[in-house]
Amino acid sequence: MTELTLLAAYGILVLITLLLQVLGSMRTLSMGYLMSARDEPREVGLMTARIKRALDNSITAMALFAPAVLLLEVQDKTDNASLLACQVFLVARIIYLPVYALGVPAIRTLAWLAGFAATAILYLLAL
Amino acid sequence: MSTELTVLALATLWQMVQFVLYALPANRELGPGYTMSARDREPARPMSDRTARLGRAFDNHTEWLLLFAIAVGVTELSGQGTPFTAACAWAYLIARVAYVPAYAFGLTPWRSLIWSVGILATLLMLLAALI
Numbered sequence: 001m002t003e004l005t006l007l008a009a010y011g012i013l014v015l016i017t018l019l020l021q022v023l024g025s026m027r028t029l030s031m032g033y034l035m036s037a038r039d040e041p042r043e044v045g046l047m048t049a050r051i052k053r054a055l056d057n058s059i060t061a062m063a064l065f066a067p068a069v070l071l072l073e074v075q076d077k078t079d080n081a082s083l084l085a086c087q088v089f090l091v092a093r094i095i096y097l098p099v100y101a102l103g104v105p106a107i108r109t110l111a112w113l114a115g116f117a118a119t120a121i122l123y124l125l126a127l
Numbered sequence: 128m129s130t131e132l133t134v135l136a137l138a139t140l141w142q143m144v145q146f147v148l149y150a151l152p153a154n155r156e157l158g159p160g161y162t163m164s165a166r167d168r169e170p171a172r173p174m175s176d177r178t179a180r181l182g183r184a185f186d187n188h189t190e191w192l193l194l195f196a197i198a199v200g201v202t203e204l205s206g207q208g209t210p211f212t213a214a215c216a217w218a219y220l221i222a223r224v225a226y227v228p229a230y231a232f233g234l235t236p237w238r239s240l241i242w243s244v245g246i247l248a249t250l251l252m253l254l255a256a257l258i
Contacts, residue, residue: 004256008201011194011253015246037233038183039176059190066197073204 003078006086007069010093014062017055017097024048047101054100058093061115065089068122075126082125089118130213131252134220135199141224142188148227149181177231184230188223191245195219198252205256212252219248 025034028045044052069086072078092114099108128136154162156174173179195216202212222245229238 002205004201004205007197008253008256011197011201012250012257014194015250015253018246032235035236035239037176037180037230037235037238039179039233059193062197063193066193066200070200070204 001083003069003082003086004073006083006090007066010062010065010090013090013093013097014055014058017051017058020097020101021048021051021055024051050101050103051097054097057112058096061093061119064119065115065122068119068126071126072122077126079125082122085118085121085125089115089122092118129203129208131199131202131208131216134213134216135196138192138195138220138223141220142185142192145181145185145188145227149178149185152178153182176233180230180233181227184227187242188226191249192223195245195249195252198249198256201256202252207256209255212255215248215252215255219245219252222248 025044025048028048029042033042043049072082092111096108096111096115099111153174156172156178157170161170174182199216202208222241226238226241226245228234229241
């Protein structure tokens with residue numbers, strides 16, 4: 001397992017989150033609305049709204065995580081520390097999703113913080 | 128430069144074209160007085176449905192171009208480019224170009240189907256890198 005593998009796996013996690021959000025939207029909104037141009041915004045259910053926020057947050061986190069991994073790879077600076085940081089990031093983001101969907105408060109924040117800290121460490125290692 | 132990297136550069140250029148396609152009508156409809164302000168309040172008159180659609184199409188591509196860039200970066204750096212991943216990259220770009228008129232003209236269900244092609248192409252590239 002390399003940092004690149006973990007980055008690709010995180011991409012898959014984001015797509016799984018997207019799939020859950022689409023499936024959740026399909027439960028509350030009609031297919032006709034979903035496939036239209038959605039000129040009028042409509043509300044989704046509580047859990048789907050949480051998954052949507054988790055997805056938005058995961059995409060923001062991805063924009064910070066991916067450059068760090070690519071910087072390390074291009075410079076050939078990967079080592080045990082960078083691998084561990086990537087593993088922590090992925091595990092934290094895997095925990096983040098169900099914890100957000102179920103509305104568990106403190107653990108969600110801790111998982112987010114762990115992912116954020118792991119990303120920061122990757123940049124320090126890349127520099 | 129590999130096909131995947133070329134397509135990534137083209138997709139990014141397309142995203143800049145999408146920005147212009149959105150920003151020009153948005154400025155015309157909202158007025159530069161509003162668009163150049165800090166936009167603390169909603170505009171007096173909302174933009175047209177078509178311009179709002181171009182805005183949503185732009186926002187959507189911002190999100191998924193990022194994941195496509197990751198798929199290309201992982202494929203390149205791990206040296207796993209194949210004719211299959213190159214075909215996925217082209218499918219992604221074609222879908223994202225077709226997505227904009229499909230959204231602007233409200234083509235149902237084509238916008239959703241075209242969007243799915245772009246997502247599926249990205250997914251297949253990521254899976255090809257992992258397997």
